[in-house]
Amino acid sequence: xxxxxxxxxxxxxxxxxxxxxxxxxxxxxxxxxxxxxxxxxxxxxxxxxxxxxxxxxxxxxxxxxxxxxxxxxxxxxxxxxxxxxxxxxxxxxxxxxxxxxxxxxxxxxxxxxxxxxxxxxxxxxxxxxxxxxxxxxxxxxxxxxxxxxxxxxxxxxxxxxxxxxxxxxxxxxxxxxxxxxxxxxxxxxxxxxxxxxxxxxxxxxxxxxxxxxxxxxxxxxxxxxxxxxxxxxxxxxxxxxxxxxxxxxxxxxxxxxxxxxxxxxxxxxxxxxxxxxxxxxxxxxxxxxxxxxxxxxxxxxxxxxx
Numbered sequence: 001x002x003x004x005x006x007x008x009x010x011x012x013x014x015x016x017x018x019x020x021x022x023x024x025x026x027x028x029x030x031x032x033x034x035x036x037x038x039x040x041x042x043x044x045x046x047x048x049x050x051x052x053x054x055x056x057x058x059x060x061x062x063x064x065x066x067x068x069x070x071x072x073x074x075x076x077x078x079x080x081x082x083x084x085x086x087x088x089x090x091x092x093x094x095x096x097x098x099x100x101x102x103x104x105x106x107x108x109x110x111x112x113x114x115x116x117x118x119x120x121x122x123x124x125x126x127x128x129x130x131x132x133x134x135x136x137x138x139x140x141x142x143x144x145x146x147x148x149x150x151x152x153x154x155x156x157x158x159x160x161x162x163x164x165x166x167x168x169x170x171x172x173x174x175x176x177x178x179x180x181x182x183x184x185x186x187x188x189x190x191x192x193x194x195x196x197x198x199x200x201x202x203x204x205x206x207x208x209x210x211x212x213x214x215x216x217x218x219x220x221x222x223x224x225x226x227x228x229x230x231x232x233x234x235x236x237x238x239x240x241x242x243x244x245x246x247x248x249x250x251x252x253x254x255x256x257x258x259x260x261x262x263x264x265x266x267x268x269x270x271x272x273x274x275x276x277x278x279x280x281x282x283x284x285x286x287x288x289x290x291x292x293x294x295x296x297x298x299x300x301x302x303x304x305x306x
Contacts, residue, residue: 003036004213007067007076010041011152016177017202018080020100021220028219040076042067068094071205077213079205083198083229084171088237090205097217098204099226103173105200105250107133107193109186110157110175111167117186120144127159127168132246135265135272136193137169153178173200194248194263197232201225224253227281231260231288238292239264240305249291253281260287264295266302273298 006021008014022037044066063085070076072093083099090096114120120141127149128134134146149159149168153175156168172187204220206213228251235249246265251258258281265272275294279287296303 002212003038004032004078004216005038005040005076006078006080007040007042007070008080009044009063009067012178013082013153013174014041014080017082020177020202021078021080021098021204024100024220025216029216032216040070042070042076068205071207074207077206077210078217081203081205082174083201083203083233084196086198086203088197088233093208094205095208095214096203097206097214098221099229100202100204100220101222102225102228103200103202104176104187105195106172106190107136107169107188107195107199108172108175108184109167109169109188110160110183111185112160114167114185117188120186124166125164127156127163127165130169130196131244131269132196132248132265133169133193135246135269136248136263138269139272140192153180157183171195171199190250190261194261195250197236197247197249198229199250201229203229224281227251227258227284228253231258231284231291232262234285234288235260235262235292235295238289239295239303241303247295251284251287256281258284258287260291262291262295264299264303266299267304268302271299271302273303 006018008018018039026032026034044063064081067079068091071079123143125145125147126137128146129148129150137144137146149156159165160168167185175181175184204217206217231251232249236247239247241247249262251260257278259276259278261276263272263274273295275291275298277287277291
């Protein structure tokens, strides 16, 4: 077997995701040996420019762009991403060959002061770089102030003390992947805070014409996660927007039925629009399209596609 090179960011969380993918590849492809799999850390623009708001330098896709370029140029064979960082429309030379079984999709608060949901009262300062999270928190308590912070999970946790924050809001999946569950103060149910599209999903990408790698990845794909992700991402594609667009979406499957719930905030942030649709799971993409179109219809002139 020829050697396979996995490319990803060099953060602790990315390394944890790479280890998970590597473990699955070895479990599900008996012809693969550990010595056949190598790793290449790739520094992305999103990692380098940590003191600038993502919206000012090109958005969350900057965490994927350079890694995808390495795939296209054959420097790596497999790319590992957080699905929520990826563009809703993929490069036509690449394909997501596997959606790893979804982790916890919720958002959580990490804090030294806030011990439960009832503590989210009064004037509170929370760190986040997400417009969606900021507006969702303000729906809980309009007196919550959100300050822009970026960096890996360890860096953000340190900023609680360094910047005198009451807490930070992050994805539960990343926290749990780094075994930092004991740091979680509040885990938001999705009725209160709807997560980002693709949150909690590891996406494993390869070249569309690489049949060998595609066959390896097919064996680690979770079909339920794939259908949910495709519904969510189609909704996001229909809405358009950019990294400043405040939109959440979550699909779940039960008894072969897929339910997609989505929330879109107006450009001003003063209003939000929600829609939910259930259909057969095999109609995932059509469900996503219908939900996206309905949200645009509900928002009308209050939201402009970029």
